Amino acid sequence: MEIVTVCAGYSSANSYLLIDEETNQAALVDPGGEANELIFAIQANAVKVCAILLTHGHFDHILALDEIKKYTGAPVYIHRLDNACLTNPEFSLMTLAGRNDTFASADVLLEDGDTISVGTSTVEVIYTPGHTVGSVCFKTDAGIISGDTLFYESIGRTDFPGGDFATIDASIRCLYAIEGDEKIYPGHGEPTTLSHERKYNPFVRQR
Ligand SMILES: [Zn+2]
Ligand SMILES: [Zn+2]
Numbered sequence: 001m002e003i004v005t006v007c008a009g010y011s012s013a014n015s016y017l018l019i020d021e022e023t024n025q026a027a028l029v030d031p032g033g034e035a036n037e038l039i040f041a042i043q044a045n046a047v048k049v050c051a052i053l054l055t056h057g058h059f060d061h062i063l064a065l066d067e068i069k070k071y072t073g074a075p076v077y078i079h080r081l082d083n084a085c086l087t088n089p090e091f092s093l094m095t096l097a098g099r100n101d102t103f104a105s106a107d108v109l110l111e112d113g114d115t116i117s118v119g120t121s122t123v124e125v126i127y128t129p130g131h132t133v134g135s136v137c138f139k140t141d142a143g144i145i146s147g148d149t150l151f152y153e154s155i156g157r158t159d160f161p162g163g164d165f166a167t168i169d170a171s172i173r174c175l176y177a178i179e180g181d182e183k184i185y186p187g188h189g190e191p192t193t194l195s196h197e198r199k200y201n202p203f204v205r206q207r
Contacts (some may be wrong), residue, residue, distance in 0.1 A: 001121045001142045003185055005088065005140055006041040007034070013060040013187055016145055018138070019047055027051040027118045028068060029138060029145050030187060032060045042072070049206035053123070054078040054106070055187060056135040057085020057148025058160075058166075059094040065103050075107035077116065079127065082134025083109055093160060111135060128175065130168020132158030142187030142190075143183030150175060150184060152192040155203045174202040 013032035020026065026047035030077040033036055033085040041053040042049055049072040054061060057078060062085075069076060077085065087093040087104040094101050112127030124139040131148045135156070138145040148156035150172055158165045 001118070001140045003140065003142045003145075004045055005185065005191075006038060009043075010063060011130040012060075012189075014189075016185055017041060017045055017047060017049075018053075018118060018121070018123060018140055018142075018145070020121040020202065020204055021176060022121075023047060023119030025050045025119035027053050027116065027123060027126065028072070028074070030054075030055055030061040030147070031068040033064060035064040035071070038064055038068055039071055050075050050118060051123075052076045053116065053138055053145075054081045055084070055145060055149075056132045057092050058132065058148065059089075059092045059097050059099065059101070060091065061147070062086070063101070069196070070114075074096065076104075077108045077110055078106040079134035079136045081110035081129070082132055085132070085134075091161060103185035105200065112150075113116065113201060125176070128168075128171035129172045130158060130164055133162040135171070136152045139151060139178075139182075143185055144175070144176070144178075144194075146184050146186045148187045150192075150201075151188060152184075152190050153197070153202060154189075155201070156187075158200075171202050173206075175205050176204075
């Protein structure tokens with residue numbers, strides 16, 4: 001796959017296009033920003049979006065969900081434990097942002113280990129709770145989309161409803177246990193790699 005970053009989000013949340021080069025089908029991860037910018041990126045890359053994948057249900061990752069769903073007609077995927085964020089603006093922290101947006105339930109509720117086909121490519125769901133109860137990472141052959149679980153030398157906040165430090169610590173150790181040096185594409189900020197974080201992450205250091 002090819003991973004294209006679209007930084008169009010509120011609080012500069014990253015959206016990603018996961019593109020299957022063979023078929024030009026793509027999954028769009030976390031439509032948090034301006035719908036227009038996301039639609040521009042879809043057009044500029046000449047892809048057909050066949051899935052909208054959510055790493056978790058916080059507002060800064062879903063603000064453009066309705067417009068992108070309407071534009072692409074693609075089904076929405078979220079872990080079953082974060083689906084409530086779509087319908088409850090307190091769980092999505094939408095209320096913290098001074099908004100009250102709610103959304104339809106997702107079309108597909110994810111579980112750990114699920115796979116999603118994008119053209120000839122496969123996206124694997126890794127359940128990584130701790131930032132929220134239903135946070136996931138998406139693993140592709142080009143790297144891992146880590147949402148708000150793992151950032152460059154940082155980790156997701158655990159002081160929001162459903163957050164828990166011991167849980168995110170365990171989730172990140174599961175990521176560290178993945179062999180090799182996968183590239184990490186986080187929900188905010190610049191990309192990193194598993195080997196860099198195993199060594200330098202000040203919050204979860206590999207033991
Ligand atoms: Zn978040
Ligand atoms: Zn975020």
